[in-house]
Amino acid sequence: MAATIYHIAERAGVSxxxxxxxLRGDTKGVSPKAAVRAAKIRKLAEEMGYKRNWRAQAFSRSxxxxxxxxxxxxxxxxxxxxxxxxxxxxxxMSERGYHVVIVPYDPEGRWCEFLExxxxxxxxxxxxxxxxxxxxxxxxxxxxxLLVDKSVSEWPAVYTSDRQGAYxxxxxxxxxxxxxxxxxxxxSIRKHFSVEDRHAGYDDAxxxxxxxxxxxxxxxxxHKLPELLVGRSDPPTAVLxxxxxxxxxxxxxxxxxxxxxxxxxxxxxxxxxxxxxxxTPPLTTMGFCTDYIGRVGAELLVQRxxxxxxxxxxxxxxxxxxxxxxxxxxxx
Numbered sequence: 001m002a003a004t005i006y007h008i009a010e011r012a013g014v015s016x017x018x019x020x021x022x023l024r025g026d027t028k029g030v031s032p033k034a035a036v037r038a039a040k041i042r043k044l045a046e047e048m049g050y051k052r053n054w055r056a057q058a059f060s061r062s063x064x065x066x067x068x069x070x071x072x073x074x075x076x077x078x079x080x081x082x083x084x085x086x087x088x089x090x091x092x093m094s095e096r097g098y099h100v101v102i103v104p105y106d107p108e109g110r111w112c113e114f115l116e117x118x119x120x121x122x123x124x125x126x127x128x129x130x131x132x133x134x135x136x137x138x139x140x141x142x143x144x145x146l147l148v149d150k151s152v153s154e155w156p157a158v159y160t161s162d163r164q165g166a167y168x169x170x171x172x173x174x175x176x177x178x179x180x181x182x183x184x185x186x187x188s189i190r191k192h193f194s195v196e197d198r199h200a201g202y203d204d205a206x207x208x209x210x211x212x213x214x215x216x217x218x219x220x221x222x223h224k225l226p227e228l229l230v231g232r233s234d235p236p237t238a239v240l241x242x243x244x245x246x247x248x249x250x251x252x253x254x255x256x257x258x259x260x261x262x263x264x265x266x267x268x269x270x271x272x273x274x275x276x277x278x279x280t281p282p283l284t285t286m287g288f289c290t291d292y293i294g295r296v297g298a299e300l301l302v303q304r305x306x307x308x309x310x311x312x313x314x315x316x317x318x319x320x321x322x323x324x325x326x327x328x329x330x331x332x
Contacts, residue, residue, distance in 0.1 A: 003048035011048070012041050023050075067093055067301060068103040068114055068123035070133065076126045077102060080244070081271045081290050085147055088294025089124060096302050105133055115140040122305045124297055125149060128192060143304035147297045150193055156300045156312040158293050162194045165286040165319030166201025169240055169268050172284070172321055174209050177329045178238040178266060181206065182216040182228070184250060185242040195242065198270070202240055225253040229265070237330035238266035244276055247283055247326075262328035272322050281325035288319050 005019040012019065014037065022041045069077060069086060076082040090100045103114050103123065114120055115136060122143035125133075129151050137144055138154075146157035166183075173181050183202045185195060199217060206215045216236065218228055229235055229250075241247040247269035251261065259265050261281060269276070272287025296315050303312055 003045070003050040005050075008041060008044050008048060008050060011044050012037070014041070019045075063121050063305070064119055065098050066101050066120055067098050067305075068101050068120045069126060070103045070105060070111075070123055070137075071126040072105040072128050072130060072133075074104070076128070080273060082127050082148065084273075084290035085294040085297075086126060088291035089147065089298050090294070091291075092295040092298035093302070096298065098302070105130065107132075109136075112136050115142060122301045124301055125155075128190070143301060143308065145297050145301040145304065147293060148194075150314065156304065156314060158297045158300065158315045158317065160194070160288050160293075161316050161318045162197035163201040163204070165270065165288075166198035166240065167205045168201075168319065168321055169270075169286050170202050170205035172323070173238045173240065173266060173268060173327065174205060176238075176266065176327060179209075179211060179330075180214060180234060180236045181211075181238045181240060182218055182236040183240045183242070184218045184220075184225075184246045186246050186249065187219055187221050189242065198242060222249040222253060225249065226257055229253060229259065230257050236265070238268070238327070241267065241269040244269050244271045244273055244283070244285070247276070247285070248279070251279060261326050263331060266327040266330070268327055270319070277324070279326070284324045284327040285322050286319040287322045288317050293317055 005016050005023065009016040009019045018037075019041055022038045023045060069089065071077045071082075077086040093100050098121070101114065101120065103111055105111050109132075111133075120142060122145070123137060124145050124147055125137075127148050129146065129149055134152055144152075144155045146152060146155055146159070148159055150157045150159045170181060181202075183199065185199075189195060202217075203212070203215060206212055218224070220228070239250055241250060247267055250265075250267050254261055254265055254267075261267055266284075268284045268286070270286045272285050276283040276285050296317075300312050300315070303310055
């Protein structure tokens, strides 16, 4: 059994309130004798393996005012669109008097320490939810919200309209006159609802245009792109990319192969990041408001924390076509 302040108090021969005061650092202005006693209490706490219970420490106010931001990859809180979502989430939580603790997932389960001592009032999941992590959070009965995910129906979620976005992106290429349109997903991307939804949206548009037999879904590394772009008699005239990463890979392959964008190959992607505006040529993309997703996620989580019995609904954020210079009519 883990040591408590009562165990330490018994060993030190002092009251539990004295131990609590020492362990929270409230020892300013004490006498030399009291300072010696405080040192003894801290040493005992270390020897007995005491772990601070954040929930108990904050019992008088019922909250720690700390929330977790869970992620399985560092890029999903520090880079790209998910980094922008995380920024909006952290800013909104700060405005509401909460601070955000980054909770990095590891398969060994060390991250579960954040759930065990009551230091968090709630948790937000960034982009992807492993099944074992879902079970751990559910067992901890911690209020949770999903950011750019919808894999757990019991938790409120903020996510994007990926199927509609891919449909509109493909329709944009079809309206320009393209008929040989491929969709590209890098082989390093793991399974996620957005992959399935964007693939479905692409299929919807192609089928609607009578081109169901002409669909091509590339799930390959960039080393395979040359043979797909030029090593054949009927190469595509346009490529729909899963996100900005695939768009950059296509740009590099096209440059190496001597293909001009959009004269020889139109390219459209997802995510309106700063880098996409300065690609050569600037990338046509399907964008969405990342800051809004983070802020709405924060509102949903605070609602779950402060009013557990209240009902919360999922929020769907729609994509918008941002037309730049990487798409144009196919070469005749």
